Amino acid sequence: MPKQERAELTRTAILDAAAMVFDERGFQGGTLTDIIAGAGVTKGALYFHFSSKEEIAKAIISEQFTIWTPPEDPDLVTLQTAIDLSHGMAISLRNNPRVRAGIRLVIEQGTFSTPTPDAYQNWIGLVQTCLESAARQGDLRPELDPVDVATFVIASFTGVQISSEVLTQREDITERVTMMWRITLPGIVPPRRLHKFRPEGSQVAEANGVSRS
Amino acid sequence: MPKQERAELTRTAILDAAAMVFDERGFQGGTLTDIIAGAGVTKGALYFHFSSKEEIAKAIISEQFTIWTPPEDPDLVTLQTAIDLSHGMAISLRNNPRVRAGIRLVIEQGTFSTPTPDAYQNWIGLVQTCLESAARQGDLRPELDPVDVATFVIASFTGVQISSEVLTQREDITERVTMMWRITLPGIVPPRRLHKFRPEGSQVAEANGVSRS
Known part of the structure; x- marks a missing residue:
């Protein structure tokens, strides 16, 4: 295996x-020793890639922002895009440990150490x-x-996601996100435009045969 | 000083x-040693009142629920009561370390150890x-x-309070709580009843000369 590729596998x-x-x-509870053991790598290999536990944490945090690139045509970005992104995030929270x-x-x-608003x-x-x-598009009050x-x-x-974890270990997160949009959309969207939006996300709406307007 | 009273002072x-x-x-970062030093008591005095760090934490958590006793007449409890409670809580979060x-x-x-939904x-x-x-009262859709x-x-x-802490060290918490109610009230209240409620809390509304309807 080429050296570069092996290094990439180790990093992953x-x-x-x-x-x-x-x-x-x-962050406080997890130790570098746990991470080394879990990854099955040597301490040296870990320090080749990351200088500290903080640096690993930052790499995991920054990954979240690579999941969405806005479309080039700004007209394709709508309020429904935000609704759908939140539902995608809710599903990832259930399925993806990263x-x-x-x-x-x-x-x-x-909340607990140095606040980093980034x-x-x-x-x-x-x-x-x-x-x-x-x-x-005339869809914001x-x-x-x-x-x-x-x-x-x-x-x-x-x-919503914190309380869903505490109350149901995130079992109801999709319903809670839908409820969040059901309650907030009437305050965000002018009344005559409200019918355009699907609080349950467009994928679910389409699967249920609700046509988009 | 009577023994009972001294014990109460130590507990406080x-x-x-x-x-x-x-x-x-x-919780993870704070130690019993810190608490003993901060309170200026002996280890023995602390263990006379509390068996563990967990027990102290639980006492502090349960205090939050002593701040509000619903009025005997249920008609005096309204949606505005919930709005006002949230504003009271926001102010306490700024002023009261407990x-x-x-x-x-x-x-x-x-979020971080054993989820306790209580x-x-x-x-x-x-x-x-x-x-x-x-x-x-006809004020819920x-x-x-x-x-x-x-x-x-x-x-x-x-x-709202977590993000206000991270973004502004809670400086804008009152405005953020007002914004929360401004955005959510139209989804909660039937349109013709909306004028009854003050997203900024009734105290602020009254101070500004907004009459209650």
């Missing part, structure tokens, strides 16, 4: 093992893009500021 | 010191009481279930 093994460790025990670890690290970092600001920026597009609404949507989603 | 000193320690360093420590312990406990369920129950009363809405309100508030 370290990140996968770290995700499991951080997801289960958090996403789960990333979110846990963001919240833990933010991750929140990235997510807010993403939703803001959707809302600015919605504003141009004109009295609302896209930044305020984006800040609320991210705050709300953060709380 | 321990809880105050523990609140400062947990607020700053979280409340801040309690919230941090709930979130940390929930605190969330208590808060949800509180808001549910307000919403059931609102439903009887009839298609909504009070438990679903209460679960969302608590989730949303949780996320």
Whole structure:
């Protein structure tokens, strides 16, 4: 196996093992020893790739922002895009330990040691893009500021996923995200435009034969 | 000083010191040694009152639920009661280390070690009481279930205060809570009843000369 490829595999093994460790025990609770053991690598191999536990955590956190690249045509970005992104994130939180670890690290970092607003600001920026597009399309109540609404949507989603974990180990996360949009859409969208949007996400709406307008 | 009274003072000193320690360093980061030093008590005095760090944390968490006793007349409980409670909580989060420590312990406990849904369920129950009363008063959209809405309100508030801490060290928490209600009220309340409610809380509304209807 070429050296480069082997190095890449080692890096992936370290990140996968770290995700499991951080997801289960958090940043404080998880140790480099656990990560080394989980990845089946030597201490030397780990330090070849990462200088510290913090650096591994940062790599996992930053991965979350590679999952969405906005389409080149800004008209294709709508408020429904934000709804669908939140549902995609909810599903990833159930299925993907790396996403789960990333979110846990963001919240833990933010709430419990040095607050680092970067991750929140990235997510807010993403939703803001959707809302600015919605504003141009006449789908945002004109009295609302896209930044305020984006800040609320991210705050709300953060709380929904935390409480869903505590209350049902995230079993009801999809329903809770749908409920979040059902309750918030009437405050975000002008009444006559409300019928355009699917709080359950467009994939679910389409699977149920609800046509898009 | 009578023995009983001295014991009470010691207990209060321990809880105050523990609140400062947990607020700053979280449950994992805060140690009994820190708490003993902060309270200026002996190890023996601490163990006379509490058997473990967990027990101190639980005492701080349970304090949050002593701040509100619903009025005997259920008609006096309204949706505005829930709005005002959330604003009161936001102010306490800025001013009161015990409340801040309690919230941090709930979130940390929930997200990071053994999830304990009790605190969330208590808060949800509180808001549910307000919403059931609102439903009887015609102020809840009839298609909504009070438990679903209460679960969302608590989730949303949780996320709002976490993100406000990360983004502005809670400087904007009052504005963010107001924005939360501005955005969610149209989805919760029938349109013709919306004018009755003050997203900024009734105290602020009254101070600004907005009459209650």
